Amino acid sequence: MKISTHEGIDQSLCGEPLEVNAGTSTVRLLCLPSMAADDSGLIHGGFIFGLADYAAMLSINHPNVVLGAADTRFLKPSRVGDTLIARAQDQTPEDRKHLVQVDVSCNDDVVFSGTFTCFVPQKHVLSKE
Template sequence: MKIKTHELIDRSLCGEPVRVKDGMSEIRLECAPCMAADESGLVHGGFIFGLADYAAMLAVNHPNVVLGAAETRFLKPSRVGDVLVARAECSSPEGSRHMVKVEVFCADDIVFSGTFTCFIPQKHVLEGR
């Protein structure tokens, strides 16, 4: 499926799409040294959130999709060198609102889970600003 949103995102920081189908996506991210929060190699949670957010956007896959809210849980730490895979699935949309469940895995372990509330406004959020 053609990707219709977030075309200019830095995939080295937010992940590389593996699969994008109607209502779902799978994104892969290799945790790089620039993501470390400290000398131990702990990956800053913002990068994991960015991966999950990108997966949610691609599950909706509309040019105007934006994030309105997120309920998230960081379940296990990630470190430099880990390969993370985010799997997102969109539930039935209600008008312009889409609820997207995202889980991020490191091998078989779930390291992050969240529900993302995404909206599709009629025009781009920056149009006319």
């Protein structure tokens, strides 16, 4: 499926789409040394959240989609060198308000889980029209 949203995103920071279908997406992120919060190699949670947010946006795949809220949990730490896979599922397709469940895994372990409340306004949020 053609990607219709967040086309300018830096995929090295937010992940590379592996699959984008109506109501679902799968995105992969390689945890780079530049994402480390400290000398132990702990990945800053903002990068994991960004990956999950991007997966949520892709599951809706509308040019105007925006995040309104998120209820999230960091379940396990991620480290430099980890490959994270985010899987998003739109629970309320075809509405202007979407609830998207996103789970982020490293190997067989879920490291992050959340419900993202997304909206599709009629115009882009920065539109002056």
